[in-house]
Amino acid sequence: MARLNDDAQWIILMGFLVSFSFFFLAIIINQSTVVGQTTAESVIEFPKNDIRDTRQVIGETVNIPYPDNITVQKDITVLSMNRKSSVVDYSNFTAGNATYIKIHYNNGVTEYNENWSYL
């Protein structure tokens, strides 16, 4: 039977500590590679640019005279459905001095509604 002496127990304990700290550091580094994933996925999923662009074009339609604004409204609705599979519906009308705009946007994941008016 081997004779054990307990002279170097502190050295062995320190060795264990060092290797365990390496182990936990490795786990932390391992997690860091997936940090951007959720962020990037949610950024891609959220149609920020679509909504901004739709808002902008709907704002532009305010200046379009009567017969053409009906055509443009149908263009936006039909093309949104066809090319972006998103439901876009809006209406703008003037009552007295105020113009009212209602925007509805839904691409199946994100829904956005806006209702505003100006004088």
Added chain:
Amino acid sequence: MVNTDGQLYTIEGFAAGLIMLMTAYLVVNATSVYTAGDTHISDMQLEALGSDALTMMGTNVSLLTTSPLESTLEYVIDNPSSVPNATFKAVFLNLTNHRTGKPIDYNKIDSTMDYIHFNASYTCRDLTNNNITSYPISYSRNLTGGEHTVRATKWVIVNKGSVTAPFCGSTTKQYRAVLVEVLLWRD
């Protein structure tokens, strides 16, 4: 003679060796893992870049002038044979590929410098039969099908009566909304 004096030292040596190997494996492996997140991040950046470039092109300097995107679109509608449109190509490539150092030679076919490619088209609704049709605007290289592309879109309102070719199924001057779509990919 065979004796059993050193067995515990051998076992200890094995245990230490295994711990070291496992630690080294985890440390080396941890930094070189490619997750799906990496492709998502570059997709997100490419999409944001394309959207920004289209927004810049679609912004007019003053209310009296048309934006570069709109004037290019009007030109393409009038001259379908001008595809791929050189103006759109130059402006868009310039906006998406600006970087420091040596300028990129876009026209050199066998250029070894990598840059972001695009394929742009516009879609409009035909007034007479309600059909949706896409027309090309410009491209930097033909799509082969193997590209990993992202899409950026921009609405443009065009006030146009086409002289030479019917615009969205009509020859009379009128306001129409068309959707400009750009596919971007890294070479």
